[in-house]
Amino acid sequence: MAPPSERQRAAIYAHYGLTCPPRFATLRNFDNPTYGPKVAKVAAKLGTPFNPWQRYVFDTGLEVDPATGIFVYRSSGVTVPRQSGKTTGILSLTSHRGMAWPRQQIVYAAQNGTAARKKWEDDWLPALAAGGFIPGEGERLMPYHRARVRKANGREAVIWRKTQSIQGLHASTEQSGHGPTLHLGVKDEYFAQVDDRISAAWSPSMITVLMAQEWWFSTMGTSRSVPMNAAVQAGRELVESGAPSRVAYFDWSAPPGSDRTDPRVWLACMPALCPDQVCRCSKEWRHTVTIATIQTELEKAITPSLLADFDRAYLNQVREDDEVEADPNVPTLEVWNLLANDRAEGGEALACAIDVTPSGDSATISAVGEGPDGPEGPVRGVMLEHGPGSAWVPAAAKEINERLRPVCWVLDDKGPAAELITPLANAGIRRPASEDKRERGDLLIPTVQQLGAFCASLTGRVKRGAFVHLGQDEVAAAVAGARTRSIGDGAFAFGRKASGSNIAPLYTFALALGGYEMYAHLAVDPDYDPLENIW
Template sequence: MTTTSETWAPPTEFAEDLYERYGLTCPPRWGTPRHPDRPSLGPKLWKVMTKLGAPPMPWQKYVSDVALEIDPETGLFAHREVGLSVSRQQGKTELTLGAQVHRAMAWHRQNIVYAAQTRGMARQRWEDEFWEKISGSDLARYARIRKSNGNEAILFPGKRSRMGITANTEKAGHGPPLDLGFIDEAFAHEDDRLEQAFSPAMLTRPMAQLWWASAGGTTKSLWLNRKREMGRALIEALFAVLAEDAAVARPRTAYFEWYAPEEMDRSDPETWRATLPALGYTVTEEIIAAELEKLDPAEFDRAYLNRTRKPTPPTDPNVPKAAWPGLVDAKSRPDAGSVALALDVSQDRKRAAIAAASLRPDGKVHMEVVAHRPGTEWVVPAVARLHALWKPVVVAVASAGAPAGALIDDLVAAGITVPKDKAAPERGDLVVMRSGDITEACGQMADAMNQGTIRHLDQVPLTAAVNGARTRRNGDAWTLDRTNSLVDISPLCAAVFARWALLIRGPHVMEDYDPMANIF
């Protein structure tokens, strides 16, 4: 399977098309584009939603218009599966209900089954929300409800169609052929038993569809996480081939996901505007701000930024992360004359980071992640540009035994050279850190955090690395452990190395450096 990147984005033409067609200003990060040559029953569903008292928002118009595309050659739905991953309180329930009622009233003898976390939760939503909206609408005269336990259904006698519920078991969907299956709150399903139960019941129904929908889950949400991974890969591959051939055959699965990568600040309204498609329609920025204040950050991320919630990691005793929030200074800036650079690469070489450290007038060390991106091919050109722009006092990299050590020769070739005479280094030289240097740098960083002698900007990659870092023994000391850390710690390693290089190697090339200024 193609590896996806959380920072992948579709071409700008995609967002422009969605705005032109639906007035959608918050496009999904991954979304199936509308096929321009296919008719769609989407507008029919919009009318049903309006009659149910919930006129569709732009994002709901887009999703339903694509989901209900008709293949002109077969007259059947172009998509057999529709996946929707969107944050809470965005109107998922209204779209789910509209799709079911539309199906029940558009064709005869439609069997529709809805599943949620549990059968009890499915019944509660079916009765308290679905039926309440239907019975209070202009469509009430077409439907009636049957509440007998085990045989619950909203019936449409004129069409002889039914909307039922089921449990999350292997027997779900067993019985008559299934025309439309809904798996709601997919984050609660740890396996594929519902999909495996629904799919065989759809085999003989040419217009059958499986819909699933959910906000982000946890690491235990195995089925949802796999579906999201597959959906992202599908969309990235689709846009890649569409760039070469617009007439290429499209997959039978439609996928839509609104998501905020970890690099986006959870407290920034711009993040909300790029992630919450109902913002400005049914929810406001004031409501989201209130949710941010009262919710645990990880739960806010899951519910409103559609991120997967990870287990709270135990604290590594060697990394004083409790001190980290108190070292934030949003106004801190590097001093142009005393910048040290360092780079690091993750253990799997999927990401790399460049960090800077600089002495402030108050003697504290400013620390900042300059770049944190996928891959490694960009690192040496970026360091070379920064080297020419900032004229750093030193550039640090771990030795050949570390992942970034593979870039040493390329750095030298780019003109960032190791000093010929270590006793007489020059400004901008490359320092290759040995094992002892790295151990020393890690211990010094922990002391600096405890003593409050550093300042940082609370950048997401660096803060995440501090919180997820793990260490390993190195003799009687310790060093950061890339392999066992819970996240990519290349931003932290780069920052630690930059600070060490600034304070240990910087004095040899910096003018007017007072070694006593950083002691008191």
């Protein structure tokens, strides 16, 4: 089949009022009915009416074959610059699905579990409450509310009352997404995914569902964004070929070599950018970004790294690896991923560590100890718990302490985790009266010099292949964004402020490794049965 002509494309884009048409896009077929307008109604109810690019994407991606009543496209990919309205579109899409059919299983995944929870809690729930779909903060569930909210950690969901459909989050565990059925899966910020494990988990659960759909949304990433880059290449080739497919693809981006200083380039690749300072383009919808705002962002980009970030965020261009200012003290993501083994078993000796993000919005507990080859082989790192806030940590640590009997616990009291020292003591995890009276399970507060040694030890072990881990998403994201800070005389530690991601999962690996290396001998305990230590 020949690809559609430019004249055909222009006519269809003009129908939608697309003054900023996509660079690549699956063409809308007006012979097919679509659920797009129904999704647009949900968006309007949420207070964010769709603009032309959103209407085009969802009208096309939600086309239905009139002969079968089944979605034409089983998979859709969308890449747009930042601040274009992805969040509105995703929430409208998932909410419509939850209200339209009974007992739907709908899953949303972001960069990691923390990011998904934050988006859900900070953006989605307030928008649903403002639209009257769910009770607002402090309000009771009333008969006119269409859904109730379940906030239990790890089981977060919006449950639509009429259909009993569940709109939940993808949990970052080895079993995430596995289940009897999955009707709609949405991957947000797809650029952050370093492998295909989410799709691999979802696909078996969708294979028997006739109306199943999988969507991904993202701004472009870097050369490390392997799954997304492959999807972009395949999508562009598919659009250019005009071949029939059950995959839809939509791409707003500037071609390579575009002049980043030219507003005409911005207007040609940013569908949410208004040519005027105050948007009066429509009575129904509004552009969300102005030329003055983008000009300010460009003026702030005063280094090559920031300019590369500008191109990625606003021209939607892939940032190459050689544009990334690598930190020689942080293992590369490629090296890290080579050490992943989700079947690696641990030995009886391990240490645990705790860290809290600077804002206090999440905390992590990890363990490092004997790997599958025993004390002489590579050590094994596992993120045990990761959740919002830190109030849950003492109770979780107490349970882990009783179950795994670590040789020690490690906590950096020069960071936000210091506030947990007293609650941990109340839970039975205390600092020893003196070093010569240290016992198994005591709390270690490392000195600055020890922190440097712990971080250097982790980096060294990873580089020489003496470390194995389970390949957990949060830890991979921490490695990808981690940067170090100098702590004097050539020593370094992982730096929270310098890093571009939540480094707590990685930092706890370094702390736990240091504790294990110092106190592994405390695991020798004649009263301890290693068969009970299942971690």
